[in-house]
Each structure stands twice: as structure tokens, then as C-alpha cells.
Amino acid sequence: MKLSDIEFYAMNTAWRRLLQRRFEFPLFCRMGLDVHNRDVLEIGCGSGYGAFLLHTQKPRSYVGLDLMPEQIDLARQNYPGYDFRVQSATDLSGFDSASRDVVVIFGVLHHIPAWRRVLDEITCVLRTGGSLFIEEPRGVELKMFDFIFRWGHPDTDFGLKVFERYCSQQGLHLIQKRWTPLLTMYHWQKGGK
Numbered sequence: 001m002k003l004s005d006i007e008f009y010a011m012n013t014a015w016r017r018l019l020q021r022r023f024e025f026p027l028f029c030r031m032g033l034d035v036h037n038r039d040v041l042e043i044g045c046g047s048g049y050g051a052f053l054l055h056t057q058k059p060r061s062y063v064g065l066d067l068m069p070e071q072i073d074l075a076r077q078n079y080p081g082y083d084f085r086v087q088s089a090t091d092l093s094g095f096d097s098a099s100r101d102v103v104v105i106f107g108v109l110h111h112i113p114a115w116r117r118v119l120d121e122i123t124c125v126l127r128t129g130g131s132l133f134i135e136e137p138r139g140v141e142l143k144m145f146d147f148i149f150r151w152g153h154p155d156t157d158f159g160l161k162v163f164e165r166y167c168s169q170q171g172l173h174l175i176q177k178r179w180t181p182l183l184t185m186y187h188w189q190k191g192g193k
């Protein structure tokens with residue numbers, strides 16, 4: 001779902017970029033994120049700062065998807081050389097199956113009522129042994145954001161417990177999980193141990 005105006009504003013501040021640069025991206029790297037010479041797909045890429053950080057590792061290819069044309073317009077302005085597309089993650093049929101080594105998500109599934117469908121699609125486009133790095137808030141954190149900032153998240157049944165169960169059912173294996181005060185961060189692997 002599209003972001004409310006207030007969350008759109010919050011996602012495009014220097015504070016958001018600082019958090020992503022100083023905290024979330026380094027933590028993903030400590031959890032094994034390394035896209036050097038890999039084919040990467042970022043879901044819900046927003047205005048492109050995640051793409052910038054991922055490109056510091058020199059991927060073989062990168063595609064960033066976002067549902068909101070406003071976000072993709074900003075991303076293209078900010079980083080003109082990168083491949084950004086207006087597209088919903090609920091349909092990744094435009095990508096060949098088993099064509100991606102790494103899928104990265106910085107806080108997006110809790111916005112998508114059909115989040116299970118997104119995980120089905122990700123499982124399809126990932127190569128065997130490929131990784132999903134994903135961070136999402138817990139229900140209590142979402143309620144806090146909505147209470148304090150009035151971000152107006154959609155009413156979905158997304159929650160970390162159901163999410164974890166669904167990933168396992170899809171054949172994704174948990175490599176590492178890190179809890180932080182705002183977000184829970186995961187490294188899943190398709191067909192891993």
C-alpha cells in the first residue's frame with residue numbers, strides 16, 4: 001500500500017538515511033550481507049538510499065522496485081544510473097525464476113496486505129542458496145509509530161511470528177535473526193541448512 005503523506009515525509013528525511021547508513025545496513029553486513037558480484041533485488045526501495053548503500057558493494061546487477069511513482073521519481077533523481085521500477089512486489093513474474101542471488105527489504109512487508117504473496121514471489125526469484133535480508137517492525141512498534149506519529153499503517157495480519165512461520169513453510173531457512181529496539185532483522189536462505 002502507498003504510504004500516508006506523513007510517513008512518506010518521514011521516509012525521506014536525513015534522519016531516515018542516517019539510521020539506514022549507520023545502523024541498519026552495517027548490521028545486515030555483520031549478518032552476512034555481501035552483494036559483490038551478485039544479482040540483487042530490493043523491494044520497496046523508496047527514494048533509493050538503500051540502492052546507494054548496496055552499490056558500495058558493487059553488485060553485478062541491481063533492480064529496485066516500489067509501488068509509489070513518487071518514490072521512484074525521487075530515486076531516479078537521486079541516483080540516475082540505477083535501475084528503479086514502479087512495480088508491486090506482489091507480482092515478480094517479470095523476473096525469471098531463480099535469477100536473483102540476494103533480495104533485500106528495508107521495512108516493507110508490514111505495508112502489504114498480501115505479504116504472503118510477496119514471500120511466494122521472492123522464493124521463486126531467488127536462486128537456491130540465495131539470501132533474503134529483511135527488517136520489519138514488531139506489532140507493538142507499529143502501534144507505537146501509529147499512536148505517536150499517526151503514520152496510519154494498513155490493517156493487515158502481518159506479525160513477526162506468522163511471518164517466521166510462513167518463511168519456514170516456503171523453504172527459507174533462518175541463518176540469523178537480530179532484535180533491535182525498532183526493527184527485527186533477518187537473514188534467510190533458500191535451501192540453506
Ligand SMILES: C[S@@+](CC[C@H](N)C(=O)[O-])C[C@H]1O[C@@H](n2cnc3c(N)ncnc32)[C@H](O)[C@@H]1O
Pocket residue numbers: 001002003011016020043044045046047050065066067068071087088089090105106107108111112
Ligand atoms: C516504510 S517505506 C520504506 C522505504 C525504504 N525501504 C526505506 O527503508 O526507507 C515502505 C516502502 O514500501 C513501498 N511499498 C508498499 N507496498 C508495496 C508493494 N506492494 N510493492 C512494492 N513496494 C511497496 C512503499 O511505497 C514505501 O516506499
